[in-house]
Amino acid sequence: DAKTTQPPSMDCAEGRAANLPCNHSTISGNEYVYWYRQIHSQGPQYIIHGLKNNETNEMASLIITEDRKSSTLILPHATLRDTAVYYCIVRGAFGYALNFGKGTSLLVTP
């Protein structure tokens, strides 16, 4: 599975959009981009995933660039409860295991 690069930490003001970037320049055509988050002392929580097209659900939006080498997770109106570590994961056609890496620690401030 392709490797991902994320900034180690980010801040966001409550009520503003949080835009979390992820680089996956070696991604191949059949690999999915997944986002999970982990709030302190809890198990990872699935957020969203996509292959080529942008995706939106009740939690977030996923924007994947046309060349698929990077993506952005958007939390449209961040709340204090969105403070967590966010993991961007690339998952291949035969890759059932999730490779979490180090993630981005997002701090939402009042």
Add this chain to the structure above:
Amino acid sequence: GAGVSQSPRYKVAKRGQDVALRCDPISGHVSLFWYQQALGQGPEFLTYFQNEAQLDKSGLPSDRFFAERPEGSVSTLKIQRTQQEDSAVYLCASSLEAGPSYEQYFGPGTRLTVT
């Protein structure tokens, strides 16, 4: 509906003791995964089941670690002769299928402390 549940939530074991950690996946989920998360690190894959078959155990750190899922639902991760380096959170996840388009849902984890 009910999510993935794990028990116990916390376990303290003396070095050398055996422990058993239980995972109840979401009903109907064929695939089940175990991960280990050391303090300050992301989760790391241990093993994977498709129904009752253990298809990949490449992440198990030693032969003291053993996992089973005899009836294709509940799974148990057993650690024999625990060592201090086994202290970690053990996470279980399940998914409808194993393919890359199927998301994995995680339980709350079992925090194991070996003293």
